[in-house]
Amino acid sequence: MTFGGYIREVRERRRRDDRTFSLRQVAGRVGIEPAYLSKIERGQTPPPSERTIRRLATELDEDADVLLAMAGKVSQDLQEIVMLRPKLFADLLRQLREAPDHAVLRVAREIRDGDW
Amino acid sequence: MIELRNDTLTFSFPEVHREAVGSIAFVRTLRIPDDDREYPLPPGLGEFPLHHVDDYADRLPQRWSDHGGVFMPMYQAEALWISFDGDYPMAVKVSAGKIDAVTGEPFRNELNRRPQDYVVIPDQPWLDGFSVRKGLIRQFVAMPLGQGYTAEEQLTGAAEHGGLQIVAYPMKASRYERLKAKRFDPCKAEVVFRDMPAPMQMGLAPGGMMRQEVYSDDYGFSAWKRDVRSRCFVHLLNSGQYRTVTGFAPPYEPPTASDYTEAGLPWFEYFDADLEALEGAPRLDRLESVGTRRVNEGKPPLDGGEFVRPQPTQIKRLRNSQTVRDGSAAW
Numbered sequence: 001m002t003f004g005g006y007i008r009e010v011r012e013r014r015r016r017d018d019r020t021f022s023l024r025q026v027a028g029r030v031g032i033e034p035a036y037l038s039k040i041e042r043g044q045t046p047p048p049s050e051r052t053i054r055r056l057a058t059e060l061d062e063d064a065d066v067l068l069a070m071a072g073k074v075s076q077d078l079q080e081i082v083m084l085r086p087k088l089f090a091d092l093l094r095q096l097r098e099a100p101d102h103a104v105l106r107v108a109r110e111i112r113d114g115d116w
Numbered sequence: 117m118i119e120l121r122n123d124t125l126t127f128s129f130p131e132v133h134r135e136a137v138g139s140i141a142f143v144r145t146l147r148i149p150d151d152d153r154e155y156p157l158p159p160g161l162g163e164f165p166l167h168h169v170d171d172y173a174d175r176l177p178q179r180w181s182d183h184g185g186v187f188m189p190m191y192q193a194e195a196l197w198i199s200f201d202g203d204y205p206m207a208v209k210v211s212a213g214k215i216d217a218v219t220g221e222p223f224r225n226e227l228n229r230r231p232q233d234y235v236v237i238p239d240q241p242w243l244d245g246f247s248v249r250k251g252l253i254r255q256f257v258a259m260p261l262g263q264g265y266t267a268e269e270q271l272t273g274a275a276e277h278g279g280l281q282i283v284a285y286p287m288k289a290s291r292y293e294r295l296k297a298k299r300f301d302p303c304k305a306e307v308v309f310r311d312m313p314a315p316m317q318m319g320l321a322p323g324g325m326m327r328q329e330v331y332s333d334d335y336g337f338s339a340w341k342r343d344v345r346s347r348c349f350v351h352l353l354n355s356g357q358y359r360t361v362t363g364f365a366p367p368y369e370p371p372t373a374s375d376y377t378e379a380g381l382p383w384f385e386y387f388d389a390d391l392e393a394l395e396g397a398p399r400l401d402r403l404e405s406v407g408t409r410r411v412n413e414g415k416p417p418l419d420g421g422e423f424v425r426p427q428p429t430q431i432k433r434l435r436n437s438q439t440v441r442d443g444s445a446a447w
Binding site: 110114115 | 120181349
């Protein structure tokens with residue numbers, strides 16, 4: 001499913017229970033024009049900025065990272081993490097590429113216990 | 117192993133049982149009045165942020181690196197309680213400045229049966245302070261190390277360790293399976309760690325008195341797998357030091373007593389009629405609270421004596437199936 005189609009589906013689903021999830025009111029709360037949100041939902045314009053996607057995620061109670069991925073984006077904070085140590089994180093991510101979820105979750109950082 | 121997830125310490129013992137997981141968080145709260153009257157439990161105002169000591173090792177004392185563990189900021193106007201969470205039973209030792217908060221004895225890694233020097237998860241959802249008498253604790257409050265207020269300094273005469281020390285032991289897998297077979301009904305609980313080291317640290321001192329029972333071990337000493345444990349040292353910094361070390365301020369301001377009153381926050385009483393409370397530790401009962409000590413030294417009370425006192429209508433009684441103690445939404 002496209003980013004816009006998913007946003008429309010989630011918004012319409014919420015509107016069935018809560019009329020404040022109309023196109024106009026959601027656009028207003030997110031801080032964009034209703035016409036722009038309409039174009040986003042219909043795929044007539046590229047996905048919006050990360051900031052707008054994050055506001056949409058908050059408004060629709062969706063995961064921001066998932067919405068960003070659907071929009072073909074990676075959040076700024078994740079980019080900064082990789083750029084600080086590009087070789088280390090590139091190697092790590094490539095190694096984990098095919099790993100099942102439970103194996104990825106095992107890559108956890110243990111709190112180091114010392115001498116006390 | 118212990119991991120840091122969303123400001124919570126997560127203990128897991130996969131080598132013992134795949135369900136052997138529990139967590140401990142340190143929850144911000146107000147200081148209760150330090151006037152020797154008994155108070156109910158104040159609500160949580162959100163969790164203290166925790167950071168790996170290793171991430172800031174170049175800006176922290178060498179001793180902190182030697183200890184390992186985590187650190188967190190604490191305003192002097194704040195107090196903390198420890199929240200334990202998990203369905204798999206664990207025995208958890210809590211020490212402040214390497215003084216056992218249940219017995220007042222010096223810290224040791226091992227579990228002790230008599231006197232019981234640990235709390236049991238999930239029976240014990242919270243620990244708010246030093247266990248001084250049966251059903252009474254003195255609140256954990258932050259004071260700078262080196263001024264003589266902390267439990268460690270009052271009992272040992274030295275400001276050597278500070279911080280909080282947590283050690284967790286899981287229940288034996290065989291015992292847990294028998295419990296589950298008897299339709300073990302999981303309860304909610306939360307756990308916390310804390311600790312404060314030497315030159316730039318804060319320590320935990322006994323504050324006001326609260327009604328809270330520290331429950332005796334209902335499973336029996338043989339239930340615990342005493343050859344497997346995980347430990348964590350939690351260091352405490354004041355807000356200014358925290359900003360120096362991390363480069364950013366604590367993500368909140370300390371609440372004032374008037375904020376608290378205006379918000380109409382609840383207070384809590386918690387009872388589990390099926391569990392027996394420990395007697396409390398005479399060593400800890402003999403400690404001077406921060407308020408008493410300042411009076412004896414001819415010093416004014418902290419915070420200008422501004423404290424919050426609960427109205428009877430604000431007090432909520434909780435039973436063992438109700439362990440939500442949150443007031444943070446009001447902030």
